[in-house]
Amino acid sequence: MLKWVTREPIMDNDKLEKYSSAITLSDMEVFVFPELMYALLLANVMSPAIWRWRELETFKKLAKKTPLKKFMRMKQFIMDEYEFNLDLETWGLTSKSMELARFEKYISAGQIAQSNGLFGYEGDKYYFDVDIRKHFGLDAYDSDVIPYWKTETVEAMDAFRFKKGYKTGAGECVSLSSLYMAAAFVVCGIPLEDLYAVLTPLHSQNYIDIEDGILTNNRRIVTRAMWFNGTELSMKAQRALRNEQVTVVAHCSGYTHCVYDEATIDPAAFKHLDGRLRAFCSASLDMGMFANFLRAQTKYQKYMQFCKDCHGQARFVPAETLFSYEHGSDMRICTNTHEKLLDEVHDEDWHGYELPRRIRCDRLTEFLAGNKLDPRKSEDREKLAKFVQGIIPNPAKFAGDLYEFVHIEPRLPGLDKKYVKSKPIEINPQWDRFEVIDYLESIRGENETADLAFYAYRDMTRCLWEPFVKAAIERNPVSIEAAKNKTAQETYDWLCLMPNESIYEGQRLASPDELANYGRGDGIEKAFTFANILMAKMPAEEVQITIDGPDVVVKNSKEWRFESAKGLQKQIRLAKDRIAVRA
DSSP: OOEEOOSSOSSOHHHHHHHHHHHHOBHHHHHHSTHHHHHHHHHHHHOHHHHHHTTSHHHHTTTTSOHHHHHHHHHHHHHHHEEEOOOTTTTOEEEHHHHHHHHTTTSOHHHHHHHOGGGTOOOSHHHHHHTHHHHTTGGGOOSSEEEOOBOOOHHHHHGGGGSTTOSSEEEOHHHHHHHHHHHHHHTTOOOGGGEEEEEETTEEEEEEOSTTOEEEETTEEEEHHHHTSOOHHHHHHTHHHHHSBOOEEEETTEEEESSOSEEOSOHHHHHHHHHHHHHHTBOOOOHHHHHHHHHHOGGGGGGEEEEEEETTEEEEEEHHHHHHHHTTOSOOTTSTTHHHHHHHSOGGGOBSSOOTTOEEHHHHHHHHHHHOOOTTSHHHHHHHHHHHTTTSSSHHHHHHHHHHHHBOOOBOOOSOOEEOOOOOOOOOTTSOHHHHHHHHHHTTTTOHHHHHHHHHHTBTTSSOSHHHHHHHHHSOHHHHHHTTTSOHHHHHHHHHHSOSOOSSOTTBOOOHHHHHHHTOOOHHHHHHHHHHHHHHHOTTSOEEEEEETTEEEEESSSEEEEEOSSOOEEEEEEETTEEEEEO
16 A cells, blocks of 8 residues: 655655545445545535525525525435435445455454444344345345445536436435535534434434434435334334444544443533434324324224214224325325325225124224323233234234334443543534635644535645645546556546546545546546556656646656646656655
C-alpha cells in the first residue's frame, strides 16, 4: 500500500489511513472509522447544492410551517429527485483479503464477519428465511472478490444523471441517510442535536427526534403511526431494527460503536435516543393496533369477522373480505373511517348470520378495553391466548406473534461504554452556509470529525493533499477497468474527449472513479485518473503530476497535458509504495 514519504511526515500512517478513508468513504471504512459518517453529513451541510434547495419555491412556501411539515415535503422531494442505487459494482471491486489486511490492526476479521454484509454477515433467523444475501445480490460474491460499497456526497449523488441508465440522482442507503440529515438541518431547520444516524450491517437510517419521532428509510420516511400500520412498506422499514444489531450511532456530540469499548457520544444524548427509540418501537394494544396486526399477519384474518347493525339486525363480513376493501381506498379498519369503509362493502359480501369458528371483532374490542392487556407481560399474553382458544390453532403462538408486532427491542450498542469527552459540534440552524463553514474551520483542532469533514468535502485549499492522492491511487478500480484495453495514448484521448467540467464547484476535486462513472472532469481530475491508470498498467514507472494554475502536466516517459479551471498549485510524485507532495 502507498505510504506518504518525506523527511518530516505531517501524518503518521494511521492518521493517513483514516483521512484518506474520508475521501473514499467505503462501507468498510465507515464501519472501522465511525467518525466518517458524521464527517460526510457535515460535508453535505457545507455543500452549496443543498443550500440551493432552500431557494426552491416548494420550500419557500413552507418557511413558516412546522419542521414535520417541511420534512414531509422533503421526503417527497428526495423521492422525486433520487433513486435507490442497487448496482453493487458502481464503485468497482476489491478483495476481502486486502480489506481485512488493511484494517486488521483496528478490528478483527471475526468482528467484521459478524457485522458486515460483505464479509459473510447473514443476520438472524429472519434473514436466513428470506435469503437476505440473495436479496441484496451478495450471494454472487462468495469468493475473495467483493464490491466496494462507497458512500456518495450530494454532488456525486446528483451526478448519477450523467451515468447511463439513470434519469435522476441516486445513491446507496448510507448516502441517502446522510442526505436526509443534511437536508433536515439546512432546509427544515431541525437542530443537529435532534438528528441521529443509526447504522446496521445491511442498512443505514436516521432517527429524527421531532414530535413522536421519524425514521428515514432509504428515500422514504416512517412516522410512529406508519411504523405500526401493518402495511408491507412499514414491515420492510422495520427489518433492520427488528433483526439487526445496530453497529454505529453517530450524533453531533460523537459516536458509539458496537465493537469499540470507547464512545465519544454524550452519554445523556445516547440515553435519550435509547429511550426515544424504544418508545417509538413499542405500542399499547387496542383494537386499532390489533387491526394493524391483522393487516400485517394476514394468516389470522380467516379467524376474524366484523359486524355492523343494519336496521336493528347484525350483519357479518369476513375479516379478509373487509381488508380487501382497503385496497385502493382511503378508508381504514378500526380508525375514524371504519364506518365509512363498512358502508362500501357490497350487499352480497354481508352475511345475515354470525360466521362459525370466527371471533367477532366487536367482542374482541370489548375484551381489550376491559382488560388493558400489555402483550409484553406473559400473564396478559396468557389471557389473550385463552380468549382465542378453540378458534385460533396454537393460541400461544398467536399471542407471541402479536407481542412481536407491537414491541421491537432495538439492539443498540451497550450503554456501558467508556465515554471519552469530546467537543460537540454546535451549529445554529439560523446560520448561513459561510457561517457554518467558518465555525467548522474554527474547531478543526479540537474536533477530529470536523477536520475529517473538510476531506469528505474535498476542499483542496483547506486540506493536505496526501490523503486525496493516496485514495485516488489505491482505491479507484472503475477507472482502471474502463481503460484496461486502452493504450496510454488511447486513455489520454478518451480523457481529453470528456467535457472539461467537474461535478464539484470551486477548488474541490472528484475522484478518478467519479470521473469515470460520470464521464466528465476538470483537468486536475483527469490527471489523477490518468496517473491511476498509468500506475496500474506500468507499476515500475514513476509518475509526476505538476499543477500550475490552468496548466496540468502528467509525466512518465512522456508528457501529457490537461487544462484546469480550479486555480490550484501542487507537485506530486508517485512511485511504487511512495507518495510525495510539494507546494
